[in-house]
Every structure is written in C-alpha cells, then in structure tokens.
Amino acid sequence: xxxxxxxxxxxxxxxxxxxxxxxxxxxxxxxxxxxxxxxxxxxxxxxxxxxxxxxxxxxxxxxxxxxxxxxxxxxxxxxxxxxxxxxxxxxxxxxxxxxxxxxxxxxxxxxxxxxxxxxxxxxxxxxxxxxxxxxxxxxxxxxxxxxxxxxxxxxxxxxxxxxxxxxxxxxxxxxxxxxxxxxxxxxxxxxxxxxxxxxxxxxxxxxxxxxxxxxxxxxxxxxxxxxxxxxxxxxxxxxxxxxxxxxxxxxxxxxxxxxxxxxxxxxxxxxxxxxxxxxxxxxxxxxxxxxxxxxxxxxxxxxxxxxxxxxxxxxxxxxxxxxxxxxxxxxx
Numbered sequence: 001x002x003x004x005x006x007x008x009x010x011x012x013x014x015x016x017x018x019x020x021x022x023x024x025x026x027x028x029x030x031x032x033x034x035x036x037x038x039x040x041x042x043x044x045x046x047x048x049x050x051x052x053x054x055x056x057x058x059x060x061x062x063x064x065x066x067x068x069x070x071x072x073x074x075x076x077x078x079x080x081x082x083x084x085x086x087x088x089x090x091x092x093x094x095x096x097x098x099x100x101x102x103x104x105x106x107x108x109x110x111x112x113x114x115x116x117x118x119x120x121x122x123x124x125x126x127x128x129x130x131x132x133x134x135x136x137x138x139x140x141x142x143x144x145x146x147x148x149x150x151x152x153x154x155x156x157x158x159x160x161x162x163x164x165x166x167x168x169x170x171x172x173x174x175x176x177x178x179x180x181x182x183x184x185x186x187x188x189x190x191x192x193x194x195x196x197x198x199x200x201x202x203x204x205x206x207x208x209x210x211x212x213x214x215x216x217x218x219x220x221x222x223x224x225x226x227x228x229x230x231x232x233x234x235x236x237x238x239x240x241x242x243x244x245x246x247x248x249x250x251x252x253x254x255x256x257x258x259x260x261x262x263x264x265x266x267x268x269x270x271x272x273x274x275x276x277x278x279x280x281x282x283x284x285x286x287x288x289x290x291x292x293x294x295x296x297x298x299x300x301x302x303x304x305x306x307x308x309x310x311x312x313x314x315x316x317x318x319x320x321x322x323x324x325x326x327x328x329x330x331x332x
Contacts, residue, residue: 029133030058031125031183032107036097037115038065044074050118052080056126057111059084061101066091095191095199098179108186112179116224119181120146124220128183131214138164139211140184140204142177143220157219164212165298169288171248173265175241177204177213181221185211198240205244212293254287267309278310 033051040047051060060080064071064087072085086100094114102110109132111125121127121143128141144159161167161176170176179200189206191199207213242258249256256264260280266272267281285306289299 028108029129030107031056031109031111031129032105033057033060033111033113033125034063034098034101034105035061035113035115036063036065036094036101037067037071038091038094038097039067039069040071040074040115041069043116044071046118047115048075048078048080051113052078052082053122054111054119054125056123056129057082058107059105061086061104063097063101063104064088065093065097093193093196095193095195099190099193102190105186109183110186111183112181113221114180114224117180118222119220120222121218121220124181124216125183127216127218131216132183132185135212135214137212138214139187139207140182141214141216142182143216143218145178145181145221145223146219148222148224154222158223159217160215162215162217163295163298164208164214165294166302167213167215168208168248168291168293169285169298169302170268171201171205171208171245172252172284172288173245173261173268175201175204175244176215177201178223179203180223187211195240197237198244201241201244205248249284252287252291254284256284268305270309273309275310278306281306 033054035047035051037047051057060082061084062071062075064085066088072087075083075085084104086104088097088100098112109125109129111128113119124143128143131141132138142160144157146154147156147158149155161170167176175198177200184207187207187210189203189210191203195202204213239258242261245261246256246258249261263272263277263280264284267277285302288294289303
C-alpha cells in the first residue's frame with residue numbers, strides 16, 4: 001500500500017498493526033468482523049449496536065476511509081474491547097478499506113458488513129461458521145436479506161441461490177451474493193481497488209475459484225439500498241457486472257456478448273419471454289451442466305425452472321408475454 005493511503009492505527013486499540021502483505025497467524029475458529037466506514041454520521045450508534053450484538057465475534061475491525069468526522073472519538077463511547085480502529089489519510093474507496101481490514105484480521109474466519117447494514121439474526125455468524133466447519137470444501141457462506149428503504153422500513157425480501165451449483169449458474173447473468181452478511185475462510189482473494197462499483201461481483205468470482213459457495217435460506221441481515229446514484233454511476237455499475245458475467249461465462253467455455261447476457265438474464269427473470277431467449281438460455285445451460293462442479297439435484301432444479309418458463313410462455317401464446325407478473329407469481 002502506498003504511503004498516501006496507509007492507515008494510522010488507533011494506539012488505544014492496536015499499538016503495533018501488521019501491514020498488509022505479511023502473513024498473520026490465524027487464531028483457530030476465531031471470527032474477525034471487517035467493516036469499512038466513511039462519514040457514518042447519525043447511523044453510527046445503530047452500527048455499533050449491530051456489531052456488538054454478534055457475541056461470537058473475536059475482533060471488530062473498523063477501517064475509516066478518511067471520514068471528515070472523527071469516527072475514532074465516536075466509537076470510544078462504546079465499551080466493547082473487541083474494537084480495532086484504523087484510519088486512512090486519503091479516501092481510497094471501499095475495496096481498499098475492506099482489503100486492509102482483511103489483511104489486518106487475526107481470525108480464521110472473516111465476516112464482512114457494510115457500515116449502513118445490520119444483522120437480523122443474532123447467531124448468524126455462528127450458524128455460518130458451523131456450516132463452514134461441516135463443509136471443508138466451501139470457502140464462504142452468505143445469507144438471504146431484506147432490502148431497507150432510506151426511512152428504515154423493510155421494502156423487499158431477497159432469497160439468494162443456496163447451493164454452490166445454483167450460485168455459479170446465477171453468476172453467469174446476475175449477482176447472487178453481497179459482502180454484507182458473508183462469512184469466509186481466510187483466503188487470498190481481495191477486492192479490486194480499481195473498481196468503484198460492482199466490485200463485489202469480481203471478488204466473489206475470485207472466491208469461487210478457491211472453493212465452493214453457499215447462502216443460508218434464512219433472512220440474516222438488512223441491506224440498506226442507497227439512493228441518489230446518478231444514471232451514469234448506475235450504468236457504470238451495471239456494465240461492471242456484465243463484464244464479470246462475461247468472465248464467468250468464459251470460464252466455462254462460452255464467449256458471450258452483453259446482449260447474450262441480457263437475453264439470458266431476461267429469460268431467467270421472466271422479463272424476456274420468447275423462444276429465441278429460451279434457445280440462448282438452453283445453449284448456456286447445456287454447457288454449464290457438463291461442468292464437473294455441478295450437483296445433480298441443483299441441475300434438476302435449474303432445468304425445471306428453465307423448462308417451466310418455456311411452457312408458460314408458450315401457453316400465453318404471446319412472444320412479448322404481457323402476463324409477466326402472473327407468470328412470476330406461479331414460478332415463485
């Protein structure tokens with residue numbers, strides 16, 4: 001890390017921090033919780049409450065990405081001794097902040113949470129750690145979540161793909177993961193500091209190159225959906241997602257255009273109801289199901305989803321499918 005972005009450790013919490021790039025000795029079964037922070041403002045008390053509620057966590061690492069408010073002073077009101085605090089002198093983005101926290105962590109397992117999100121299950125990390133201990137071939141486990149509006153009301157529940165095969169299938173056209181609510185084994189994957197938008201997808205694709213993934217079916221956390229993004233920012237984020245989808249398709253031997261991915265995405269979401277969209281999806285699926293990592297139960301579930309959509313679209317006898325909401329309701 002360059003001198004401009006090297007954090008200064010809080011001497012009260014960490015007098016001799018180890019710099020990124022050096023190997024740390026992992027504490028067996030311990031969990032480190034890494035949270036990047038930037039100008040938390042009035043949301044900080046709620047953040048501290050949700051962090052300290054996870055009693056199975058051994059250390060809580062806050063990385064302040066050059067906030068213009070004194071975050072260190074604000075967290076000193078919290079008596080929890082598990083906090084370790086680092087501060088950047090120059091704003092470097094969430095990828096750099098997360099990477100620093102991961103490198104500074106002592107835990108055998110590392111949990112990630114965004115500063116404006118919160119846990120809904122008090123034992124979520126314990127459940128996730130138990131899953132990873134029972135499944136040594138898995139590298140991470142996430143959970144489903146609730147999207148929260150700016151006023152704090154719950155808006156929508158998102159149930160993520162659970163099995164590794166289902167996750168890898170959806171990674172070809174979507175993003176079946178979030179850093180928040182995720183627990184992973186200590187590993188070599190890091191966020192790309194050059195990406196400031198949809199960097200999560202690149203990171204999780206790297207994780208799937210190291211082991212299997214899984215999402216718990218239960219609602220584990222609340223995800224605050226930030227508003228106010230410009231159309232240019234939103235477009236840039238989506239393009240970054242499509243590029244990651246392209247890379248994942250390339251990994252299974254398919255060279256796909258953005259239009260191909262949008263067609264696949266549209267068919268699987270029910271937004272594009274045509275025989276042509278089915279044919280594109282079938283080509284990708286036939287290649288995907290031949291991969292060695294696939295389990296047959298998940299493949300059967302995915303195939304049923306694809307075929308059922310085709311049956312319903314044909315039944316509507318409308319290539320434009322004006323009954324999209326009704327079809328999605330039947331598929332739920």
